[in-house]
Amino acid sequence: MAVWILQALAGDLESAFAAAADTAYSSYTRIPSEEFTLSLTEEFLARNAQATQLGVKVPGIIGAKGGTLTFKTGIPGATTNAGAVVTANAAFSELIRACGYAQQLDTGGVVATPATGATTTNVPMTDSTGIDVGSMILTRSEARFVTANSANALTVTPALTTIPVAADTVYASAWYRTSDTDPGTITFVAKRDGHIYRLYGAKGSVKIPDFSAAQRPMLEWTFQINHFDSTEPSGTFPTLTMPAQLVANSSPFYFGSTLTAVAGFSFDPARTVNPRPSTA
Secondary structure, three states, rough: OOOOEEEEEEEOOOOOOOOOOOHHHOEEEEEEEEEEEEEEEEEEEEEOOOOOOOOOOOEEEEEEEEEEEEEEOEEEEEOOOOOOOEOOOOOOOHHHHHHHHEEEEEEEEEEOOOOOOOOOOOOEHHHHHHHHOEEEEEEOOOEEEEEEEEEEEEEOOOOOOOOOOOOOOOEOOOOEOOOOOOOOOOOEEEOOOOOOEEEEEEEEEEEEEEEEEOOOEEEEEEEEOOEOOOOOOOOOOOOOOOOOOOOOOOOEEEEEEEEEEOOOOEEEOOOOOOOOOOOO
């Protein structure tokens, strides 16, 4: 069994399925991957042609290439502090979209001055148009779901602990919904102990494996690869930036609107990627 000591991973969304992303590293994002595994396959197609002499063989040809890439990452917060008039940004945006999710980046704001009509479930804002129903906000240090947005006022659930006051910051979120949008695929560049692989047409799934209180929750990624080669983009491999990681402390769990004590958590959306063979 091979033990890989040096390894690194970067990715860039494709504009069309299995069409290599940008040819320059400057467009790629470095991925802080852990427990990285790469299994590549390459078919050999024999050509059993007849010959005029004994012992003469016709060389075969290389058929379809593919494989599977798996890795884990920690769960970071947003890469942008999406406060007043600031749009949220997610650390793993390209990876999530390549797992079949549509992206929504909301824009934060502030509680109106005066905060007329404010309650623990009603958050009046100067301008709430940057926040979508179904998303999450953070205000008064509490994260809440937005169930309605009308006349510059948000309805949130569960109820806040305290009533918002004028000029409180309402932080927005980056959030994702299941989608079958194509191409929704990504090109990876993987480096392993002096070897380089460019992986095309990768589409995947992501889940949160089981973790316990006070542990570091992780995202577990699995990608199917359509094709690969050893062509390296130009420029310099992206620098690794480690985002701040979440730890399961001060992490309340709500069952509906009821705060519920839990000792651990996991989530698997049970989405799978199924290849569609084609001669195209």
